[in-house]
Amino acid sequence: MKSVEQKKRILVTGGAGFLGSHLCERLLTDGHEVICLDNYFTGTKQNILGLLDNPYFELIRHDVTFPLYIEVDEIYNLACPASPIHYQFDPVQTTKTSVHGAINMLGLAKRVKAKIFQASTSEVYGDPQVHPQPESYWGHVNPNGIRSCYDEGKRCAETLFFDYHRQHKLRIKVARIFNTYGPRMHPNDGRVVSNFIVQALLGEPITIYGDGSQTRSFCYVDDLIEAFIRLMATEDDFTGPVNTGNPGEFTILQLAENVLELTGSKSELIFKPLPQDDPRQRRPDITLAKEKLGWEPKISLREGLLPTIAYFDDFLRTQK
Ligand code: NAD
Ligand code: UDP
Ligand code: UDP
8 A cells, every 4th residue: 555645636638548558557456546537549448447446547528639637746748649550640649649639738737737747759759860779860751751740740740848857847758669460459459469450360371571680579468568657657857768679679561470489370461562761770879778677577578578468369269
């Protein structure tokens, strides 16, 4: 049990999404009160069904592009579609969510003097020309391509966070999240881990975009949430941005081979065109996270794929 002073009231925007639902669960386990805000664009009530009976959990249907007046101690700002299919569905709304959403949540944090965390992204590095990517790298981003609504929206949100910090002395924490996977990923959002697992379980062809030699570094969700908690608990003079991700780097073909082996699937590999502006390679330099958060991921790709496969297996059975 937390004492009255230790127990915080914490707002999680995008709390019904993949990462948000795991974060809400962790904060409740840690003894806090959680207010989960979501407009259910990509999140679902299903993700937080297990939390609804908890008297310290509260749910608000709200769009972060509109102002919100409540009293909280901390804010985790996660609201934003995260996969290309969803953020490109209504790109103007994606930029609004990142930019107006950040302004509203920063305005709220300023009024109630709350500490505020921003879910930024490795996409601020674009198609990087420095590898692996340290936080000091400014990135290589197309300002007007089909990924720009997400990349530039998140970059502008970072600008706003640092200006509210400098101008209004807000306590901010900015995490640059690299590709993360685990149970409760959206089954149809087109991300590579969910696509490959669902395709393998259904015995459908595994869709490799390009020749599959592009790389990504995949972090299991529990490792990532631990980094969020540690970052929020750092001294006020540490703002980030800090890379949070798993430096283990795999080609997309290697990911496909792992998924096929662990599911025992006989699905064939098929090759499709590479989407526009698809980054060639991505791997976080996590030196700063190790130093400031005392954190590094513990769960290997194969260890993390097992519960993720089990989740989708169960999901597909109960959907039928
Ligand atoms: P997700 O799509 O599962 O979650 C996003 C949540 O935000 C959803 O529940 C959605 O309904 C909600 N949302 C979207 N627009 C909203 C709005 N205008 N108002 C209120 N709620 C809104 O995605 P996720 O993977 O859980 O990502 C969470 C955050 O982490 C996002 O900000 C994303 O950009 C960031 N991120 C995720 C990854 C990853 O690999 N999962 C990588 C980098 C950054
Ligand atoms: N805001 C909010 N909740 C609050 C305080 C502010 O949603 O509790 C929003 C409001 O829409 C405001 C924005 O945050 O426009 C930025 O607030 P800030 O105080 O920085 O600027 P201003 O009020 O001058 O626009
Ligand atoms: N990808 C793929 N097949 C799929 C989905 C994605 O080969 O069915 C590729 C995609 O082109 C990219 C990588 O996998 O190179 C990661 O894609 P994802 O959308 O998961 O994340 P992001 O590109 O945003 O890092």
